[in-house]
Amino acid sequence: MEMEKRVIERAKDLESYIIEKRRDFHQNPELRFEEVRTSQIVEEELKNLGYEVKRTAGTGVVALLDGGKGGKTVALRADMDALPVEEENDVPYKSKVPGKMHACGHDAHTAMLLGAAKILSEIREELKGKVKLIFQPAEEGGAGAKKVVEEGHVDDIDAIFGIHVWAHIPSGVIATRRGPFMASSDGYVIKIRGKGGHAASPHLAIDPTNPATDIYNALQKIVSRYVNPLYPVVISTPVLKGSQGYNVIPDEAEITGTLRTFDMEVRERIIKKIQDIVKGYSMAWDCEGSFELFRVSYPPTVNTPELADFAIEVAKDLGPVTEAEMTMGAEDFAFYLQKVKGAFIFLGVRNEEKGIIYPHHHPRFNVDEEVLWKGTALYALLAYRYLRDR
Numbered sequence: 001m002e003m004e005k006r007v008i009e010r011a012k013d014l015e016s017y018i019i020e021k022r023r024d025f026h027q028n029p030e031l032r033f034e035e036v037r038t039s040q041i042v043e044e045e046l047k048n049l050g051y052e053v054k055r056t057a058g059t060g061v062v063a064l065l066d067g068g069k070g071g072k073t074v075a076l077r078a079d080m081d082a083l084p085v086e087e088e089n090d091v092p093y094k095s096k097v098p099g100k101m102h103a104c105g106h107d108a109h110t111a112m113l114l115g116a117a118k119i120l121s122e123i124r125e126e127l128k129g130k131v132k133l134i135f136q137p138a139e140e141g142g143a144g145a146k147k148v149v150e151e152g153h154v155d156d157i158d159a160i161f162g163i164h165v166w167a168h169i170p171s172g173v174i175a176t177r178r179g180p181f182m183a184s185s186d187g188y189v190i191k192i193r194g195k196g197g198h199a200a201s202p203h204l205a206i207d208p209t210n211p212a213t214d215i216y217n218a219l220q221k222i223v224s225r226y227v228n229p230l231y232p233v234v235i236s237t238p239v240l241k242g243s244q245g246y247n248v249i250p251d252e253a254e255i256t257g258t259l260r261t262f263d264m265e266v267r268e269r270i271i272k273k274i275q276d277i278v279k280g281y282s283m284a285w286d287c288e289g290s291f292e293l294f295r296v297s298y299p300p301t302v303n304t305p306e307l308a309d310f311a312i313e314v315a316k317d318l319g320p321v322t323e324a325e326m327t328m329g330a331e332d333f334a335f336y337l338q339k340v341k342g343a344f345i346f347l348g349v350r351n352e353e354k355g356i357i358y359p360h361h362h363p364r365f366n367v368d369e370e371v372l373w374k375g376t377a378l379y380a381l382l383a384y385r386y387l388r389d390r
């Protein structure tokens with residue numbers, strides 16, 4: 001218990017360092033695969049602490065700390081990318097880059113893991129194994145984790161842990177769950193090609209918006225009529241594109257949306273059904289329909305049950321712990337969990353008194369900085385205890 005106390009006290013000591021780093025990253029946000037400045041700072045800090053540092057996925061950094069006693073290797077992961085969002089917070093550390101903002105809290109993750117890197121380097125002699133830190137780029141739609149995995153950086157690790165600050169949980173509360181945690185995510189685009197013309201003469205054109213509306217409605221029936229009601233699924237189609245003019249029938253109509261599930265077989269089945277719907281309705285109205293996945297698909301994030309239990313056990317030293325609800329949001333941490341055992345964990349950062357109430361990706365998203373030291377302590381404790389106990 002002595003070492004745990006020491007780690008926690010040290011994380012509290014590092015609070016101002018963690019907040020300072022978080023604010024620096026917050027003011028200088030970088031989008032996916034553009035994390036040049038952020039990764040340089042990370043790389044320099046880690047080298048100074050004695051880590052063996054490598055580059056990954058272009059703008060990512062992987063760092064190894066060897067306790068020198070053999071044993072297992074545990075990985076800790078933070079993501080570093082920001083979002084194309086214009087910040088609306090009125091804070092002294094507001095984003096300096098127009099149209100870019102750390103609206104998901106990845107600035108906090110990077111800062112928390114840098115704090116843990118310091119602590120772990122200080123207790124290096126006490127580590128019964130190796131710690132690998134993964135500062136990855138491009139979590140937001142770029143599947144940076146997939147690249148890190150493909151480059152072999154998790155081939156030699158025994159377990160991995162990741163933390164995400166979470167706006168839907170009270171500040172300071174730590175939450176995770178066994179098994180399926182976050183959903184898979186696909187982005188799809190449906191194109192229906194007809195023949196444009198004057199809206200006053202629909203019989204001389206082939207109006208693609210006609211099957212498009214049938215397809216839109218048919219998609220809504222997949223969840224209610226085709227999927228086992230015990231399996232959570234979301235099909236959202238927020239983008240509909242047709243003509244620009246009230247009197248113009250367009251050549252083409254477009255439907256863009258996202259599919260979320262927790263089960264890859266259910267996902268496959270739904271994709272097949274969407275393809276059938278697109279083809280069938282398009283053909284019925286003399287159009288040509290196509291279906292395409294336009295971004296890298298994220299698999300569901302599924303925690304290893306015993307490591308979720310372990311994370312809960314470790315987190316108890318830091319205050320309240322609760323079982324997280326499943327969420328239809330997605331995470332590329334899923335790619336690590338396809339290869340290695342591990343757990344993804346939420347750290348609550350919602351503080352109504354401070355007005356920190358906005359959801360992730362919102363222009364007024366923020367985190368309660370007062371609890372970031374807990375993220376640092378949790379990272380360090382997970383690594384220390386995993387190596388000690390396993």
Ligand code: NI
Pocket residue numbers: 104105106139164
């Ligand atoms: Ni995020």
